[in-house]
Amino acid sequence: MLFIAMNRFRIAPGKAEEFIEIWRQRESYLDGVPGFKEFHLLQGPATEEYSLFASHSVWESREAFEAWTRSEAFRKAHAGAGAAKGIYLGPPQLELFDAVI
Numbered sequence: 312m313l314f315i316a317m318n319r320f321r322i323a324p325g326k327a328e329e330f331i332e333i334w335r336q337r338e339s340y341l342d343g344v345p346g347f348k349e350f351h352l353l354q355g356p357a358t359e360e361y362s363l364f365a366s367h368s369v370w371e372s373r374e375a376f377e378a379w380t381r382s383e384a385f386r387k388a389h390a391g392a393g394a395a396k397g398i399y400l401g402p403p404q405l406e407l408f409d410a411v412i
């Protein structure tokens with residue numbers, strides 16, 4: 312069954328475009344990772360306090376996802392994470408889903 316890993320990011324007001332640009336220009340290492348299916352960056356609602364985004368990744372299985380988190384591809388993708396200042400209002404919130412239907 313499919314497995315979905317989502318990370319929610321709360322982005323400072325006025326910084327949404329900069330955040331999107333960081334993700335657009337990132338070096339991606341997902342292509343060719345065993346069991347990886349799809350990636351989307353999702354933009355949600357904005358409030359006065361933050362703009363909501365989620366990274367959404369779809370995997371063939373929980374095992375494939377977990378193997379990626381231990382891989383060099385994961386390490387490289389996150390080598391620069393946390394460098395941007397004033398954009399992220401805190402650490403991301405991870406949510407993991409098993410597809411049931």
Ligand code: HEM
Pocket residue numbers: 316317318333334337338339340341350366368380384388389391392393402403405
């Ligand atoms: C197990 C937990 C995590 C998952 C499932 C996850 C998911 C992802 C995915 C799928 C990518 C794209 C990788 C690529 O294209 O090769 C990515 C990149 C990124 N992740 Fe994570 N991530 C996790 C942990 C974290 C943490 C803890 C942070 C923040 C400290 C973070 C911040 C970022 C950033 C900022 C990028 C790329 C943007 C850039 O290059 O600056 N992630 N993450």
